[in-house]
Amino acid sequence: MKAPFPSLLRFYILSLYGLRGRASGSAGWQDTAAVDAARPDPKARAKAIAKTIGIAVLAVMVIGELSGMFFATNYAMYKALKPVGLQGLLILNAAMSASLLVFLLGFATALSTYSLSTAENVLLSLPIRPRNLLGAKLMTVYLSDTALAFLLMITAFGIYAWGERPGAPFYLFGVLTIIALPLAPVALSYLILVPLMSTARFLRNKNLVTMIGALVGLAFALAFNLFIQSAAMRMTDLDWIRTNYAGPDAFLSQAGRIYLPALLAWMASLSGWTGFLYALANLALGLGAVAAVAVLLGPAYAASLSRFGEGNLRKLKSARGFIARRIKRSSPTWSLFLREFNLMNREPVYFLNGPFIILMMPVILAVGIAAQGNRLSDLLLVVGGLKDGPWLMLMAAGFGAFLGSATSITCTSVSRDAKALPYLKALPIPLENYVMAKFLHGFAFSLFGGIVGSLGLGLFAGLSPLAALGAFFIGISVSAFVDIAGLWIDTANPRLSWDSPTAALKQNPNSVIVILGMMGLLGIMGALSPVLGFGSPGFVAAYGGLPATLTVIGLRIYPRFASKRIAALEA
Amino acid sequence: MIRLEGLSKTYAKSGGKAVDNLSLEIRNGEIFGFLGPNGAGKTTTLRMLTGALKSDSGSIAIDGIDLLAKPLEAKARFGYVGDNPELFNRLRAWEYLNFVADMYRVDNAARREKVESLAKRFDIASVLNSSIGSFSRGMKQKLCVVASLIHDPANWVLDEPMVGLDPQAAFDLKEIMRESAGAGKCVLFSTHVMEVAERICDRVAIIARGKILFVGRIDELRERSESKGSLERLFLEMVGESEEGRA
Numbered sequence: 001m002k003a004p005f006p007s008l009l010r011f012y013i014l015s016l017y018g019l020r021g022r023a024s025g026s027a028g029w030q031d032t033a034a035v036d037a038a039r040p041d042p043k044a045r046a047k048a049i050a051k052t053i054g055i056a057v058l059a060v061m062v063i064g065e066l067s068g069m070f071f072a073t074n075y076a077m078y079k080a081l082k083p084v085g086l087q088g089l090l091i092l093n094a095a096m097s098a099s100l101l102v103f104l105l106g107f108a109t110a111l112s113t114y115s116l117s118t119a120e121n122v123l124l125s126l127p128i129r130p131r132n133l134l135g136a137k138l139m140t141v142y143l144s145d146t147a148l149a150f151l152l153m154i155t156a157f158g159i160y161a162w163g164e165r166p167g168a169p170f171y172l173f174g175v176l177t178i179i180a181l182p183l184a185p186v187a188l189s190y191l192i193l194v195p196l197m198s199t200a201r202f203l204r205n206k207n208l209v210t211m212i213g214a215l216v217g218l219a220f221a222l223a224f225n226l227f228i229q230s231a232a233m234r235m236t237d238l239d240w241i242r243t244n245y246a247g248p249d250a251f252l253s254q255a256g257r258i259y260l261p262a263l264l265a266w267m268a269s270l271s272g273w274t275g276f277l278y279a280l281a282n283l284a285l286g287l288g289a290v291a292a293v294a295v296l297l298g299p300a301y302a303a304s305l306s307r308f309g310e311g312n313l314r315k316l317k318s319a320r321g322f323i324a325r326r327i328k329r330s331s332p333t334w335s336l337f338l339r340e341f342n343l344m345n346r347e348p349v350y351f352l353n354g355p356f357i358i359l360m361m362p363v364i365l366a367v368g369i370a371a372q373g374n375r376l377s378d379l380l381l382v383v384g385g386l387k388d389g390p391w392l393m394l395m396a397a398g399f400g401a402f403l404g405s406a407t408s409i410t411c412t413s414v415s416r417d418a419k420a421l422p423y424l425k426a427l428p429i430p431l432e433n434y435v436m437a438k439f440l441h442g443f444a445f446s447l448f449g450g451i452v453g454s455l456g457l458g459l460f461a462g463l464s465p466l467a468a469l470g471a472f473f474i475g476i477s478v479s480a481f482v483d484i485a486g487l488w489i490d491t492a493n494p495r496l497s498w499d500s501p502t503a504a505l506k507q508n509p510n511s512v513i514v515i516l517g518m519m520g521l522l523g524i525m526g527a528l529s530p531v532l533g534f535g536s537p538g539f540v541a542a543y544g545g546l547p548a549t550l551t552v553i554g555l556r557i558y559p560r561f562a563s564k565r566i567a568a569l570e571a
Numbered sequence: 572m573i574r575l576e577g578l579s580k581t582y583a584k585s586g587g588k589a590v591d592n593l594s595l596e597i598r599n600g601e602i603f604g605f606l607g608p609n610g611a612g613k614t615t616t617l618r619m620l621t622g623a624l625k626s627d628s629g630s631i632a633i634d635g636i637d638l639l640a641k642p643l644e645a646k647a648r649f650g651y652v653g654d655n656p657e658l659f660n661r662l663r664a665w666e667y668l669n670f671v672a673d674m675y676r677v678d679n680a681a682r683r684e685k686v687e688s689l690a691k692r693f694d695i696a697s698v699l700n701s702s703i704g705s706f707s708r709g710m711k712q713k714l715c716v717v718a719s720l721i722h723d724p725a726n727w728v729l730d731e732p733m734v735g736l737d738p739q740a741a742f743d744l745k746e747i748m749r750e751s752a753g754a755g756k757c758v759l760f761s762t763h764v765m766e767v768a769e770r771i772c773d774r775v776a777i778i779a780r781g782k783i784l785f786v787g788r789i790d791e792l793r794e795r796s797e798s799k800g801s802l803e804r805l806f807l808e809m810v811g812e813s814e815e816g817r818a
């Protein structure tokens with residue numbers, strides 16, 4: 001018999017990251033799937049290999065980008081502090097930054113995974129101590145955030161080691177420090193969250209929590225973007241770095257004096273063999289914080305889980321009057337379209353990864369530009385210089401096309417309906433109408449993306465109304481083409497088996513294929529533009545006309561294909 | 572009236588034969604119980620009958636209309652309660668009912684009358700403005716039942732309809748089944764609860780491993796069996812023999 005804590009930890013890790021358990025395992029909720037996966041199915045194996053390669057490439061890209069940013073910041077700081085002999089502050093700064101980063105991300109992760117699934121409610125009926133339940137959840141969040149802390153700390157440690165050639169204790173206790181540092185911030189996240197969830201009734205709503213978690217994450221991403229870009233602008237100013245990082249009144253000095261884990265991390269790394277004591281103290285402090293939170297708040301956590309997602313039925317005073325007002329006829333096509341619209345926009349995961357992108361991307365762009373400070377005027381000068389030719393129009397068209405087709409609406413739409421397909425197929429509606437509603441839903445957001453990205457950006461950047469309309473036409477033509485292509489791909493190869501709506505979208509390779517394909521298409525169009533050398537009307541005709549024609553042809557052929565394909569699906 | 576002839580289905584993924592040369596006729600004015608253990612082929616048969624799943628061979632006719640030749644006409648003639656009420660959790664109950672009524676092109680007066688009477692009968696009228704996701708399983712099942720009757724179908728197909736229903740709702744559902752059959756309509760439902768079948772079915776079919784083992788009235792089933800036990804025992808004997816024969 002396995003001890004409950006490791007099994008719980010395994011369950012949470014598998015659930016949170018959508019992993020599969022070992023086929024030979026004797027326990028675990030996902031072992032059946034693993035047994036299925038272990039069967040010698042060459043197609044499934046090829047898919048699994050492709051998925052693994054894709055994830056590896058993505059991981060390398062993300063790690064590379066983050067490491068690059070951390071490296072640039074730390075290296076500039078090292079260069080600034082070395083001449084005044086304060087290069088050791090690099091470690092204190094990294095420890096403070098990593099703690100802050102882990103707390104912010106850890107809080108967002110802890111919030112969005114507070115109540116994982118209905119399977120978690122089953123856990124409440126098992127003879128599991130509440131402290132094990134909270135402890136396992138806390139350690140799951142810790143594991144994900146340690147990776148980020150590791151990335152940040154390792155760049156600082158690496159630069160310091162490269163410049164200072166410290167002895168073995170630096171490396172040994174550095175590793176211990178990286179392990180210890182994220183414990184306290186994650187414990188602090190739950191120290192705030194558990195009482196909040198226990199008292200604030202309105203927060204016991206999965207949708208609201210997902211939205212808040214996503215918005216906190218988004219705010220954090222924007223703030224981080226702003227910070228990195230602003231810091232990148234300052235990193236050439238060595239005096240500024242010395243004053244703001246090494247001065248006695250600097251934030252770093254003050255925070256280092258107050259926040260004990262960061263101070264211990266600093267001393268553990270730079271005190272030779274006696275650093276072992278500081279590292280040990282840091283580990284004890286972190287584990288103590290985790291244990292204290294798990295033991296003290298475990299019962300409150302378990303109680304709040306059992307109340308999570310309580311039904312919120314709104315009782316009508318007069319059903320008859322309501323029925324007279326609300327129960328009324330619409331055309332089947334409009335009703336199908338409305339169903340697509342409501343089901344997507346009311347599922348927080350779908351909305352945040354779909355339509356919300358159209359609003360979020362311009363904000364990220366604006367933050368990026370704002371962070372560049374006086375470079376904005378330079379940028380506007382460059383953009384202004386492009387106004388006369390077709391280039392600014394093409395940029396606006398490209399942005400509109402990107403926004404209009406980055407929502408993953410059509411390329412996951414059959415997958416999202418997997419559970420309802422048997423019922424929908426039993427209704428007396430032509431499947432052609434059903435899939436056309438899906439296209440129209442995607443296209444409605446393509447129009448929105450075109451209005452925000454091509455028309456909005458174009459007019460803001462100083463395009464003439466006619467040129468902005470040209471950009472809009474190109475943008476929606478490309479988006480519409482991506483919409484029909486994505487719908488086709490998802491119809492041909494839908495993800496029919498999933499446990500949560502998240503998997504239908506986030507674990508669907510079709511959205512990755514379509515987004516990468518769309519970016520490739522835009523890249524090719526961008527590269528071809530100088531070669532073609534058309535004027536604005538020529539580009540509108542070529543870049544707008546060709547995708548529009550292909551879309552029309554697609555719309556003529558696709559419904560028949562979709563009708564046969566969906567009828568044959570064994571969902 | 573529903574007629575199935577020589578229906579077979581082998582799933583592409585598993586390769587197993589779920590339904591094997593199945594033929595049935597469900598007459599107007601009768602309640603027909605489709606009995607079988609888990610994995611016997613009940614849901615597969617009902618899904619083929621409703622057009623949700625393509626059969627490998629055989630024919631399906633609803634009121635004489637061939638489902639494969641004229642799917643929309645045939646589908647318009649039945650109401651269907653599937654085995655999974657977790658369909659559109661993000662919609663509100665009234666939105667779902669409107670959606671289904673729109674698919675069947677039900678006019679305003681008829682849909683309002685149906686929603687009012689059935690929602691009241693199943694005690695969900697006061698929660699029509701709530702999100703389906705906030706409903707219990709039983710309430711979702713009741714909503715599916717209301718939706719399946721919104722176009723007043725001549726044929727009613729229900730897959731395990733009693734699951735999750737409270738005693739009052741189960742009683743009401745059985746009453747509506749009787750009323751429908753009394754009005755000359757055809758009611759076909761699947762179940763693995765023998766008691767339910769015994770109490771309300773005019774005829775039953777027993778299916779195991781995709782093959783029909785028996786079709787007829789309950790008293791005929793009793794006569795055919797050597798033992799004089801309960802229907803449940805008879806059913807288990809029959810299904811058990813089928814399993815042994817296969818082994």
